Every structure is written in C-alpha cells, then in structure tokens.
Amino acid sequence: MSFVSTEFLLFVAIAAAGYYLIPKKFQWMWLLLFSYIYYASSGIKFLIFLLFTTFTTYSTAIWIEHVDQQHSDDKKKISKKKRNITIIGLLLNFGMLALLKYINFGIVNINVIFKADLSFPDFLLPLGISFYTFQSMGYLLDVNWGKCKAERNPFRFALFVSFFPQILQGPIGRFDRLAHQLYAEHSFNWERTERALQLILWGFFKKMVLADNAGVFVDTIFGNYQAYPGLSIIAVLLYSVQLYGDFSGGMDVVMGIADLFDITMDENFRRPYFARSITDFWHRWHITLGTWMKDYIFYPLSLSRPMSRFGKFARKQFGKNIGRTLPICIANIVVFLVVGIWHGAAWKFIVYGLYNGLIIAFSGLMAQNYRKWKKSLHINEKSKSWIFFQILRTFLLVNISWFFDRANSVREACGMMKNALIHFNPAELLTIPMGESGTGFTPIGIGIVILASAILFTVSVLQERGICIRSAIAARPLVLRWAIYLFLVFALPVLGQPPSATGGFIYAQF
C-alpha cells in the first residue's frame, strides 16, 4: 500500500478509529492485525520473510536468556555460549538480507573478475527488509548484552518486528523504547490527534510540493547529465532538497501515524543541513541508522580484542595520540562502509560510505591538531561567522557525497563533478519539461521549489532555536490557524507534482 494512496489513508483511519473503540487490552493485538494486513498487501508471499525473522529472533533471544539463567560459575563459558547463539541469529537474518539484496551485485562482479557467466533469478525485495532486520538484530544484541529482557509472548514480539508505520522506511526503533509503548493501553486525546494530523500534512507537503517538484529536475539531469553540463551544481543542490524533503517528509508521515496510536517513534532528522561537521551531520541525518551503527557495530568493533591488540601495537609505533585514535578511525571506516552497502548493492554506494568514513576518521586523527591551529589563529568557535563557515563547509562536503549517492555510477558522479567545476549555466534549467505541461510551466516549477524551500528553511531555523511549530500555530487565532492548514491542504493538489510512473518514497526501496 503506497503511503500516498487513498487506500492507505482509509486503512490508517480505520485502524486508528478502531484502536480507540475496542477494549484497551486488545489494542496491541489490533495493531498486530493491521500490521500484518499492511504487510500482506505488498504480497502474501513476502510474509514468509517477515515470519522468518520474527521466529528466528524470538527463539534465539529466549535461548540466550535460558543459557544466561543456567546456574554456572563458569561465566566465561556462559558468555561464550550466549555469543555463539547470538551469532547464529545474526547470520540467519543478515545472511537472508545479504542473499536477497546483494547476490546479484556479487555475481555481476564475480563474472567481471573471473570472466564467468553466472546468473541468479531476480528477487523482489520483501518490504522493509533492511529496516526490520536491523531493528530485530538490535533487539537480539540488546538481549545478549543484558540491556533488555527477551519478550516471551511471540505475538507481542511479532508486533515489534512488523509495526506498520515504520516498516517501510524506518525509523529503526529500540526495544527498550518502543516495545512498552506498543503493548501499553492508550486513551484517545483530541490534541494529540490534531497534532498528529498536522505532522502528517506537513510530511506530505515536504514530499509532494518540495521533493517531487525538485525531483523532476533531478531525474532529468542525473538521467542524462551530458545533455546538461551547466546544471551539475544546481542538480546536486536540488537533490539535497529532494532527498531531505522526501525522506524527512516520509518520516513526518510515519511519526504522525504512530502518534495517532499514541506511540512516539525515535527522531530521524534534526535539521541536518545546519550541521557543523560531517560527524555532526550523521547525528542529524537518518539518526536511527547512525545510532544503530554506533551501538551495534562501531562500539563493539572498537572494543573488540583484535582492535585492542591493534591499538597497543599502534601506540608503540605511532605514539599515544595516533595510537589510541587509529583503531577508532578504522572501526569508523568499517561502519561507513556498512552504511554505504546498506544503501544498495553498487560501487557508488561503497564510495559514498567510504567518503564519509574517511572524512570523519581523518578529522578524528587531526582533532588535536585542529584544536592547536584554531587556538593559534585566534578563531572564536562560538562566533557567528565561524559557525556559518562550518555549516557552509559541511553542506559542500555533503553535496559532494550526494553525487555518489544519486548518480548512476561512480564514473557519472565524477563526470558531473567535473562539469560542476567547469560549467555553470542555470538557464539550461528552463529547457527541462515539467510533466504533461512541457517547458511552459518549468519556471512555475522552479518557483514552487524555491517557495517550498524557503518555507522549510524558515521552519527549520525556528525549530533549531527550540520553537515547537505546532504549539506556536495552535496558540494563534482560529482564522490564522485555518489559513495555514488550508494552505497546506490545498498546496498538495495545487503546487504538488503529480506522481510519476516510479512514484513513492525514495527510502521505501530498502
């Protein structure tokens, strides 16, 4: 069910209405039912994958706890046994994900390297497999580390894995924050419902008015960059707007829907383009993926025995400072390699991940030097001009990474960046047709993107200052409130781009 379909709106309306009409103790079962209906609507045959992850994670978590409760003085033996069980669970699920998502990429490259002619049938990815696998594996590791207790009720656990608002594109939730909300009893609240609907409306505005209109230009230029040599810079800027509008808009819709059921999801975006460094950017962009990587790959890898040994070796060779930072840098690069691969089975995503990883690793290594240089240059880190410089610099670095993310290949990304350095001709933008209207409406399309960007920028600045927009609007007189809501509602059909053949949210493909 597409998020933007009438079908889905009806589905949510019925789910939310029923949720508050039935006895509270059945609410979580109602959610489970609707989550499975939603999942089945993508194809009944895909349910088998969801059930596979649910069953294997549920059983291995209970097995781990069972081992943990064995009375034994040999704590090391128990710890090792728990770890082995965890590894089984991880291999089964990440193995499944790797098989479905990356087998074709692997085969293509094997064929190239070994001049072979292997093939593998084309699989359609089960809905949300990247998201629910990561969420489930996080839970498994939490149980292994004793951070949370294993869920004994298989149906309750099934709800944690399949909760429908988040299954398509995240956010990736944590058991200790999400589960108790899913299973608790909730009462209807008008204000909360209103705020939720406003958030959903805002999310659709970002998606349909900002992202989809920008997307027309992005798709055209990235689809044939050689025809538009003067537009590389504008293309990547429009992509940064499109990707943010699409993904964060989708997140707003997800969080708004969850709010309808009185369930608060973890934040996934925090004004990422105001970030002052690439590190800061990843604390603001796709936050739940970043924290997942940090807690389940970065820390464990950095604290692992081989890494400790390497750290000792590095200290001897390179001195204390580099010695203690180098293992962390390497772990960080590995993490971003995984982030890159998570985005897709293509070399450009690997480059994208490495690019981010190397920048952060390098700045980690240089941290002490940076501090020294800033002191000697008398740079006031709190000054507005320094902060502005940092934001601009980070935005530039992020946009370079977007070339790799969006271009069709590494070669094309490099080609576009080369164009960006040599050519700049914004007038070429006017040659790009907008849907069925030809180029006549292109200036209007550009105007809409600028207007929507300005609105989003204003909202972001206010939010960055700590202002809660929905509360601020709620405090205004009725006429003004309704004017804003009517504008947003009618902006969707009047200013929004009709869906293309490929439609849908960008992150729904993972």
Next chain:
Amino acid sequence: MEKLLEILEDIQPDADYAACTTLIDDGILDSFAILSIVGELEEQFGVEVSPADIIPENFNSAQALWGMIQRLQG
C-alpha cells in the same frame, strides 16, 4: 580520580569535568572521544569495558565514570 580527570582533559579539553553531569546529553563527548577515553581507561586502570557499559549513565560525568571504573576493577 585525578588520573581520570587528566585523561579527560587530554582527550577533550575545555570542559568542566568537576561539575558537568551532562557530558553525553550535551554532546561534549562524542563517540570518538568516548572510545579514546575507554582506550585510556583500559591502558591506565586495567579494566575491560564492554559495549553494554557505554551508556549515558556511566559517561555523563567524571563521577559516573569513576564509579564505572571501580565497579569494573572490583
């Protein structure tokens, strides 16, 4: 405790480790800093920090860190 404060100052200077109780919550210590600190703690105090120990409760203040070290040593 002084040794710990020395380590903190060396890795992430310009923070008030004596008084601050929101080192993680306020983003004063990022993940690189946390892991550098853990590396030093392992080197200097001979403790073994696991990923499960890296929680705000243990890292939000110098006192909390000291408490964690003592627990791991004991």
Next chain:
Amino acid sequence: MRNFKKAVVVVLFLVICLVCSSILTFCFYPYNYARIDMHNIETNAYDDIFLGSSHGKCGIDPLTFDSVTQQKSTNLCMGGEYVQDAFFLAKEAVRNHKPKRIIYELDPGYWVTKPSQGMDYASFYHEFPPSSVKVQYFAEKIMKADFRSTLFPWYTYRQYFFKVWDNIKIKTGPIYKAYDPAPFTNDAQAYKPEGFIYRNIIDAPKTEQNLILWDEAQLQRDTVIYFERLVNFCNQQQIELVVITTPIPNETYQKYQQAYDNAHDFFTDHMERLGVSYYDFNNIQLDGFDKSLNSYADCEGHMYGPAAEQFTRLLAEYLETAN
C-alpha cells in the same frame, strides 16, 4: 462539551475543504467526451462495443461498421484506456444492456507500461454513475492511486486556469446537459456519433512522440490478469470477445519490425491459449486500405478520418467472413 466543540471544529474544517474542492472540480474539471461515451452505454442497447486505445478511437467508425453488419455498435476506446479500464467499461455496459460482442483493440504499448496518474487516469471513472461497478472500479483502481485523485479530482487540470470560464459556461449551459459534442470539434478533429474521433487531414508534422514499442521483458502482470478477467467475464456473460490490433503505418513497421513481429508472436500465442480470436491487421492483407503514412496523422498509428472509415468497412467485412 470541550470534546464536542473540538469535534465540531474539525468537522467544519473538513466540510470547508470538501466545499472548496467541489467548487474547484466544477471550475477546473473539463467537459470530456468520456461523458458522451458513458451516456451512450447508459441509455442505448448495443450489439457490438469497441474497447481499446486511442488507435481504436480514431480508427473505428461505428456507423460505417453498422452499415456492413446491420447491427448497432459504439466506440468506447480512449487514449489512456488500459485493460483494467476496459474491463470495468465492459462490466458497466453489461449492467445496462448486455452486448452480443466486445471487440477489444489491443495496442501492445499498453501492455508494457503502467498508467500514468495524469489527466487520463480517471476520465471514464469520473463519468460512471453510482453503482456497485463504480464502487469496485474505485476499490481496484482509484483507491490505489495518489489520494489527490480521490480528494481533489481537479488537480491534474490545475494548469488550465484560463479554461475555467469556458468550463463554467459549458457546464451551466445546454451543451453539457444535452451531451452535445460541439466543443470537441475543431480544425484537427471532430467527435462523430457513437464515439468516433474523426481526424481531419491537416498539414502538421507526423511524429512518433508517444510511440511505445513492445518489449516482453516489460510485460505488466496486472494487465495480463485484467485481460484474463475480461475473458472470463465475457465467457460467463456469453459475450463473444474478439481482439484486434489496428494497422500502423508501413514506415513505422519497417523501422521497428522486430518489435512488432515479437508482439504479433506473443499475442497470437497468448490469445490462442485463452481461446480468444485475435486479428492483427499489421499482418493481415487489407485490399483497398493504404497502409502508408498517407493514411495517418502520425507515425504512431492514429488514422485520418477517411482512412479510418475505409479500415472500419474492411474490418467489418473481415469479421463477417471470419464468422
């Protein structure tokens, strides 16, 4: 009391949105000849009904057809009419007056693409009167589309604000109520009786702008399923189903021969398996019909009026002898 007040405010807001949208629908949603086509099947009984794409709309003249068959037919083809739409049109026709035969004009390009949610998407749906068929059509097509298609049916026409005044004049005047086809007659074409679009021979460049070639790798599963449902429906209703492909210009055929031959092989095989008669007029000799570009308004295959009348005559004679 507070809750009740809040509920009233919310309902009032929704009512205002609904009223605004209805006004915009009245102003922006144009008078479409789908309205006339639907009116035809709602009010008349037909022996033959043509369903299909714009090739059929421009290529088949029901009056000429009837002059050979001595039956009554109507043309419900339309640009943007996918098999799913044809299926529901068939159901709607049967709901009013069951035809003896449905002749489906098959354009391979419609089997390898998805419908785009533009102006054509809900053209026929919009004109369906309320009924169980419309509800089913809504559930299977419109509900799955972008919610703006349902809540704001005018939105794909939003750029035609300069036509708003004309829309209002037509809708409030006698033309709309009398299903008058006058607004659809201009220099380029005319809407003739029983849904035939007569393309005038004018001096305009002949392009292959909207040409979509057959590619079996792009075959849409949904289209295949809906066609099977159409076949089953016709069998259940004891309606004869005949499938044809109208001829395209020789020049286009020669340029993309492989694709057209592949399509021919595929559909011949497919229809045989389904037990449906299929006549591909790209492969069938048509004595008296000029298959060169002279007969067509474009390279894609939309016939000029006179050529269409000629083709229809030959089509009718061919089907009579085939029976």
